[in-house]
Amino acid sequence: MRTFSLLKGLPVYELKKGKKIGEVCDLSISGSGMVKGLLIKKGGLFKKSLLIDIQDVTSFGWDGVMIEDEDKLETLPNTPEFTLDHQHSLQGKIVMTSEGQKLGILEDVYFLEELGTIVGYEISDGFFSDITEGKQVVKTSDSPAIGKDAIIVKVK
Structure with a gap:
């Protein structure tokens, strides 16, 4: 168990290639209060947000988050129901x-x-x-x- 503030900013690595994919920037939260996935910032100058389902995360370490395959990342098909920090933010409610x-x-x-x-x-x-x-x-x-x-x- 941990807080989101400890997870925010951690690098996300792909296990197959040992490649850094991006950094955790937010949580995707359902209306029933479940964490559905992690929002990951990827890229250099023009960063884009991607989503990985919480079930597709291999492990949560103290120094990084590991995923099996970069192909599991999805572009955001629509805005997440709720997030903690960005659009539809729960923080401050x-x-x-x-x-x-x-x-x-x-x-x-x-x-x-x-x-x-x-x-x-x-x-x-x-x-x-x-x-x-x-x-x-x-x-x-x-x-x-x-x-x-x-x-x-x-x-x-």
Whole structure:
């Protein structure tokens, strides 16, 4: 389990040729709160984003992400349902409990890499609160309700 912030910027390598493909730049997240894939920036001056399904990732290391074959990369057929950092971003959305309590603003997610399951949310209450109290981590086992205005979670 790790946060997206630890994964962001890691190089992606192809196992067959030992070739660097690009760098992880975002997560593709479904409306049910599952990580469907990784968005990878590839190229030099004119970078393009590609998608690799989470099931096609061979391993997640601390220094890089390994994929079996570059052919598994897909051009983005359409915009992902949700991302953490780019279009349809979840970062910065209000997180609320199913009981109606506001928890704060979403900063990061904890997920099980191999399964693509989000198991926790890193929540901020603002800059000063983060300094004095630290960021809050909310663990959940149920899928969230992700909407235009808020993310609704069932807290353990």
